[in-house]
Structure formats: C-alpha cells, structure tokens
Amino acid sequence: MRTTYCGLVSEALMGQTVTLMGWAHRRRDHGGVIFIDLRDREGLVQVVCDPDRPEMFAAAEDVRNEFCLKIVGKVRARPAGTENTNLTSGKVEVLCHELEVLNPSVTPPFMLDDEHLSETTRLTHRVLDLRRPAMQKNLMLRYKVAMEVRKYLDEQGFIDVETPMLTKSTPEGARDYLVPSRVHDGQFFALPQSPQLFKQLLMVAGFDRYYQITKCFRDEDLRADRQPEFTQIDIETSFLGEEEIRAITEGMVRQVFRRALGVELPVYQQLTYAEAMHRYGSDKPDLRVKLQFTELTDVMKTVDFKVFSGPATTPGGRVAALRVPGGAEMSRGEIDAYTEFVKIYGAKGLAWIKVNDMGKGRDGLQSPVVKNLHDAALEQTLARTGARNGDLIFFGADKAKVVNDALGALRVKIGHSEFGRTHGLFDDVWAPLWVVDFPMFEHDEEADRWVAVHHPFTAPKDGHEDLMDADPGACVAKAYDMVLNGWELGGGSVRIHRAEVQKKVFDALKITPEDAQVKFGFLLDALQYGAPPHGGLAFGLDRLVTLMTKAESIRDVIAFPKTQRAQCLLTGAPGLVDEKQLRELHIRLRNPAAA
Known part of the structure; x- marks a missing residue:
C-alpha cells in the first residue's frame, strides 16, 4: 500500500520509511550508485539505489524509462549542494530498501521531457503525453477549477440538474451532430449545442437557480479555441436582472482564480458592444x-x-x-x-x-x-x-x-x-472585461435576412420591442459577454419570458408560426404557464482553464481532444461501421466507396 505520493515527499517525512508507486521518469547510473527519478501525478522524487542491497540493486539495473515501480525506502536529506528548489521533494531523497517492477515498459516513442513534440505525435500517443508533468498539472488544475465552480454555485443556492444528451435538432445556430434513431425510421436525435432550451424550461418549472457542467457539441470548423465537443459551465437563474446575473458570475470567476491560482483579478471594466467595436474593432478586445x-x-x-x-x-x-x-x-x-x-x-x-x-x-x-x-x-x-x-x-x-x-x-x-x-504597448496582466448591450440582430447579406447575434431567445432592452418590427438593426439586447485577455470566457443574456415577445423575435428572423411550433413548440407552450423573468450565462470550461494555464490551445487542457479535422488520433474516431449497423439504422451510404 502506498503511504504517500512521490511529489509530496518532503522534509516533513525526514527519517521515515515510505512506500511509493509510480513511473521511472529517468534512470542514471553514477559509478555504482543508481538514481531513479520516480514520478506520479503529484511530481517527482529522487530515489537512490546503492549496491549494499544486491537483490534490490540488480532489479534497479534493469529499470528503464516508464517502468511502473513500487519503492520502499527511507527519506533522508540530499547532500549539500544537490538540492532542487523547483521540487517539493527537492531537499530530500529516498534511500531505496526494496524495488519491485510492477510492470515493465517498451521503449516510449518519445522522451516525456521533450518540449518540441509535434501535436500529431502527442495526440497519437495521448496516454503517454498525459503522463508528462505539464499535462498532469493542466488536468489537475482543470479538476480544481471545476470543483471551485461547484462549491461557489452550491453556496449561492444553485442546484445541479442534468439535461438530455439526445435531443431535437434546432438548425438556427451551428451545425448539429445528428444521431440516427433505430426505432424511428428516418428520424434523428441531435447532440446538444447547449442546454439552452432545457434550462429555460427548468426556470419555468420553478427550480429558480440551476447549473450544470456539461458536454456540448457543434459540428463546425475548428480553431485553437474550438472543439467539436466541449465542456460548458451552464448557469440560469430566475427573478434577477442583467447586473445581478453579472455580479454572481463575476464573483464565481473571481473565487475560482483566487482559490485555484492564488490570483486576485482586478476590477472588471465595462464596455458596450458599440464602444468595443469603435475603439478596438472587436467584441472581445484584449485590453492588455x-x-x-x-x-x-x-x-x-x-x-x-x-x-x-x-x-x-x-x-x-x-x-x-x-x-x-x-x-x-x-x-x-x-x-x-x-x-x-x-x-x-x-x-x-x-x-x-x-x-x-x-x-x-x-x-x-x-x-x-x-x-x-x-x-x-x-x-x-x-x-x-x-x-x-x-x-x-x-x-x-x-x-x-x-x-x-x-x-x-x-x-x-x-x-x-x-x-x-x-515599447510598452503590452501589459502582461489579467485584464477582465464585460461587453454589454449587444445588438439583437445582424444582417446576413448572403441569405438577405436578419439572424440572432446570440440566440433567438434573448430579450430586447426595455423599450426596444417595437424596433423589432420597424428597424431590427437598431434593436439592442439584454446580452453580455465576459472577456478575459482577448478571449470570450462566457456569454449570456436575459431571456424572453413572454410568448408574445418571443413571437416578435421569430417574426424578425422570418421564422413562421408553423416552423416555430415545429422547432420550439414545447418552449412556447411552457412560456404560457406563468414563466418567470430569467436569464443566465454559459462559460467555456476549456477556455477558462486554457487561459489559467497559459496553454497554447484548449487541446492542452482536455484529456482526449480531437484534431482540427475533428479526429481522435488515439482511437481512430470517427471510424467505419459495418453493414449490419447501417441496416439497423435504416441508413444507406451515398458514397459506398468510402466505406
């Protein structure tokens, strides 16, 4: 039984016998004394194997990188001048008494401390890539961030409610990932781009304060800050206005930075969308x-x-x-x-x-x-x-x-x-910002129609309802984005809670009553039963952790990400399926050669 983690061995354990389990990060033979840097998720500790224990020493001679080991030994001070201040265990080492190879390893395709690996190599051998200390640190921080989010929202009276992964396609935003139904011939589920409609229904149902850390899916072109599946911190609340919702969610992000990073974020600046575009040409300006x-x-x-x-x-x-x-x-x-x-x-x-x-x-x-x-x-x-x-x-x-x-x-x-x-044109600081008062609509020149800037369930500013008929381009929404260092961390809005206002938005978007009923009838029906004023905000957990770790891509904070071509190089997904599966789903491929 392990008594402590390798990375937690410190002066506090001086003179004690410890049992460690982990992987041989590197092995060094120094003229009759073998040193093994043993690694686990918490870090490294130096293990010293001397020839006074022949059986143990013989086993140490056969150890190679990434062997899985059990070590029993005594914690002692490192010799003067050999301390490593970068490690928790940097002032001590473990004199090995017993060494057991729990499992040997073939020669790894790369050294884990190689900082110049191609992303293809890393994603193909993702299991080994995840053993690298930098990746272990990233995912440990991701876990800590998620836990701090849960703690904060629990303290604020929010409850965690799961919403469906198999739902209805609503092709008003990005492309859906479709899932064919076996029992309903020719019909499809869609994987959710957001729990948007369900969280609004939960507000109508009276749950008042909801949150969920959930997977969302969008079949769209990918960039460094996009994935086909991503994790969203989804928040919705009733009976609060824009400023109150922003205050709660800003408090959450502040607490996460404080507790997970020890960072106190500065005062949030606030810009209207019009001001941001006028000064910076962007609705997510990098104020650094x-x-x-x-x-x-x-x-x-x-x-x-x-x-x-x-x-x-x-x-x-x-x-x-x-x-x-x-x-x-x-x-x-x-x-x-x-x-x-x-x-x-x-x-x-x-x-x-x-x-x-x-x-x-x-x-x-x-x-x-x-x-x-x-x-x-x-x-x-x-x-x-x-x-x-x-x-x-x-x-x-x-x-x-x-x-x-x-x-x-x-x-x-x-x-x-x-x-x-x-030349002093950049400050390497945290620069948080609220961008508020987004336009309700933007004009799609190609389709010659108005489309929703956020989504079609966003409420207009007070007094702007009539503009949806007369001048949709002048209509301002109760919408807001939280921006940090040029990245949109989260976006939200006050929602429409009255059916007649929702109808006006659909009219402006040229969604007919018949189409609206087919696509969103369950929401429109629910709004008739005393729906409360409500609103919320959704954060990208992947983006948040990417910023906190200063990683180059969100793929560095996701355990098993996809490439920019939406492929998993580790498992080979997406892959082919056999003819029997296709028949069960009532599907015939239009390009059989691809199969």
Missing part, C-alpha cells in the same frame, strides 16, 4: 494591448484620395487609424509584412504615415499617401490620434466590418509582438 482606434470617417469625406473618401461617403463604410507609438522605426519590410497580414481579414491594403518631425508640417511626414490628403485632413489626423515624433499611423478604409476585423487583428499582432512588448 495599449492601442486604440481613432475615428476618421468624417475627416476623410472630402479628400481626393478615393481609397479613403469612397468608404467615408458610403453607408456602412469606415475610415479609422491606429497610432503605434515609436513605430516610425519599423522597416519598410516590417510594414509590408503587416500589409500582407491584414489581407487575411479582407483588407485590400494598409496605408501608413511615419511621423518624423511634426515641426516641419507636411514635410515631416513620410508616406505614399500624404500627397493625397489636404492640410485639414492631415491636421485632424495628427490631432485626433495624438501623434508624436517617432510614431507610425496605420489606416483602415473599407466596409466597417473589414476595417474592424483587419485593424483589430493588426492591433493585437503589434501589441503581442516583440516590438509591442519592448
């Missing part, structure tokens, strides 16, 4: 970057330069500037690289001005576009941006979305670059 947009649309309406005046005089167009303090020292090659970068976001190019000497007026400015701007435009540009000698001003001119996306991405790229860090 000390750069903001300057609005120049009105200034550029009268210039001869059509690249600027065209968007400035076109409805929905925008001209904005991004001043980079000290940026005049950037080379033309660096500027050209940034020009290519913004093209990813739809920008046709990137105009710029280097401010060399403001005292010389126009002659002190270096740029291909200066000659195309009249004096008033130049004066306003320099004044509004707050330009100083040595600065560089970048310009975006296009449809507002293109300008926001391109300059917003450029702002982050410059801020995070070595230039940004060395």
Whole structure:
C-alpha cells in the first residue's frame, strides 16, 4: 500500500520509511550508485539505489524509462549542494530498501521531457503525453477549477440538474451532430449545442437557480479555441436582472482564480458592444494591448484620395487609424509584412504615415499617401490620434466590418509582438472585461435576412420591442459577454419570458408560426404557464482553464481532444461501421466507396 505520493515527499517525512508507486521518469547510473527519478501525478522524487542491497540493486539495473515501480525506502536529506528548489521533494531523497517492477515498459516513442513534440505525435500517443508533468498539472488544475465552480454555485443556492444528451435538432445556430434513431425510421436525435432550451424550461418549472457542467457539441470548423465537443459551465437563474446575473458570475470567476491560482483579478471594466467595436474593432478586445482606434470617417469625406473618401461617403463604410507609438522605426519590410497580414481579414491594403518631425508640417511626414490628403485632413489626423515624433499611423478604409476585423487583428499582432512588448504597448496582466448591450440582430447579406447575434431567445432592452418590427438593426439586447485577455470566457443574456415577445423575435428572423411550433413548440407552450423573468450565462470550461494555464490551445487542457479535422488520433474516431449497423439504422451510404 502506498503511504504517500512521490511529489509530496518532503522534509516533513525526514527519517521515515515510505512506500511509493509510480513511473521511472529517468534512470542514471553514477559509478555504482543508481538514481531513479520516480514520478506520479503529484511530481517527482529522487530515489537512490546503492549496491549494499544486491537483490534490490540488480532489479534497479534493469529499470528503464516508464517502468511502473513500487519503492520502499527511507527519506533522508540530499547532500549539500544537490538540492532542487523547483521540487517539493527537492531537499530530500529516498534511500531505496526494496524495488519491485510492477510492470515493465517498451521503449516510449518519445522522451516525456521533450518540449518540441509535434501535436500529431502527442495526440497519437495521448496516454503517454498525459503522463508528462505539464499535462498532469493542466488536468489537475482543470479538476480544481471545476470543483471551485461547484462549491461557489452550491453556496449561492444553485442546484445541479442534468439535461438530455439526445435531443431535437434546432438548425438556427451551428451545425448539429445528428444521431440516427433505430426505432424511428428516418428520424434523428441531435447532440446538444447547449442546454439552452432545457434550462429555460427548468426556470419555468420553478427550480429558480440551476447549473450544470456539461458536454456540448457543434459540428463546425475548428480553431485553437474550438472543439467539436466541449465542456460548458451552464448557469440560469430566475427573478434577477442583467447586473445581478453579472455580479454572481463575476464573483464565481473571481473565487475560482483566487482559490485555484492564488490570483486576485482586478476590477472588471465595462464596455458596450458599440464602444468595443469603435475603439478596438472587436467584441472581445484584449485590453492588455495599449492601442486604440481613432475615428476618421468624417475627416476623410472630402479628400481626393478615393481609397479613403469612397468608404467615408458610403453607408456602412469606415475610415479609422491606429497610432503605434515609436513605430516610425519599423522597416519598410516590417510594414509590408503587416500589409500582407491584414489581407487575411479582407483588407485590400494598409496605408501608413511615419511621423518624423511634426515641426516641419507636411514635410515631416513620410508616406505614399500624404500627397493625397489636404492640410485639414492631415491636421485632424495628427490631432485626433495624438501623434508624436517617432510614431507610425496605420489606416483602415473599407466596409466597417473589414476595417474592424483587419485593424483589430493588426492591433493585437503589434501589441503581442516583440516590438509591442519592448515599447510598452503590452501589459502582461489579467485584464477582465464585460461587453454589454449587444445588438439583437445582424444582417446576413448572403441569405438577405436578419439572424440572432446570440440566440433567438434573448430579450430586447426595455423599450426596444417595437424596433423589432420597424428597424431590427437598431434593436439592442439584454446580452453580455465576459472577456478575459482577448478571449470570450462566457456569454449570456436575459431571456424572453413572454410568448408574445418571443413571437416578435421569430417574426424578425422570418421564422413562421408553423416552423416555430415545429422547432420550439414545447418552449412556447411552457412560456404560457406563468414563466418567470430569467436569464443566465454559459462559460467555456476549456477556455477558462486554457487561459489559467497559459496553454497554447484548449487541446492542452482536455484529456482526449480531437484534431482540427475533428479526429481522435488515439482511437481512430470517427471510424467505419459495418453493414449490419447501417441496416439497423435504416441508413444507406451515398458514397459506398468510402466505406
């Protein structure tokens, strides 16, 4: 029986005999004395095997990396000068009395302390990858975060209720993962993208405060912060307004950081969606970057330069500037690289001005576009941006979305670059933020219809109900996102609790009463039975832990993640099924060759 974990052996156990079980992290033979770094989920301890015990020593000679071992030995101080302050066990070692190989290991495909492994190698051999101390630390923190969430919500009177994994497809958001029904020919379940409708039904049912840490599924294109299956901290409450819901959930995140990381988050800033887009071009701005947009649309309406005046005089167009303090020292090659970068976001190019000497007026400015701007435009540009000698001003001119996306991405790229860090344009701090007052709808130009920004069950701001008929684009929602360091941690809203308001939203989205009844009839019916005012918020647990560990991808905080092609390299999923299974599900493949 193990008496303690390897990583917990410390000076407190000095002189005691301990029984340890774990894996040989590395073995070193130093002229007749064998050292084994024994590892378990809590960390490492150094085991010393000397030849005074021949049977034990012979066993130690055969040990190789990743052998599973049982060690019985005495805790003693390390020799002076050999301490390792990075380990809990760094001041002690275990003199081995007994060594038992519980299970040998074949030669691993990689060394566990290799920091330059490809992701393909790591995911293919995920079991070994999870043995690496960094991954063990990540998943232990994930567990601790989940436990702190549960403790906090329990203290606040929330109850954990499970909702179905097999539910009805509601194709208003991302693509569903469909599950064919064997007993209902030609019909399908869907895996839930969110427990949204069920948690609203729980509020109607009177449970008042609900939470769930649950799996959700979306069949969509993947990025570093996306997975086809992800874990959501789902929260809903009745009889509270926007500010109260935000206060409760902010308190949760604060407590999680405090107890799991020992970090006290600073005061949350608050921006409306319109302010965030105006200043940063993003609804999840990274406030660690000390750069903001300057609005120049009105200034550029009268210039001869059509690249600027065209968007400035076109409805929905925008001209904005991004001043980079000290940026005049950037080379033309660096500027050209940034020009290519913004093209990813739809920008046709990137105009710029280097401010060399403001005292010389126009002659002190270096740029291909200066000659195309009249004096008033130049004066306003320099004044509004707050330009100083040595600065560089970048310009975006296009449809507002293109300008926001391109300059917003450029702002982050410059801020995070070595230039940004060395020139004081980036603060490596925690920068939490609430973004509030999102628009209810956005226009899908391709489909020529309005779509919900959050989801179709979000309530409009008081006094905005009539705008859903007259001007959907002007309608503001009781919606809010929590943002941390440029990542959306969670999003939520006050929900619609009256059937007549829900009908107005469906009308704006061109969802007919017949379609609404087929897709959401169970919710619409429930709202008629005295549904209380309610709202909530859902956090991405994977994203939260990724930020807390400063990992590069959420795949580093998920035990068995999928690749960006939604594949599991460990198990080979998704895989083929046999003809018998397909017949039972009433399915015939349209491309039998693929089978």
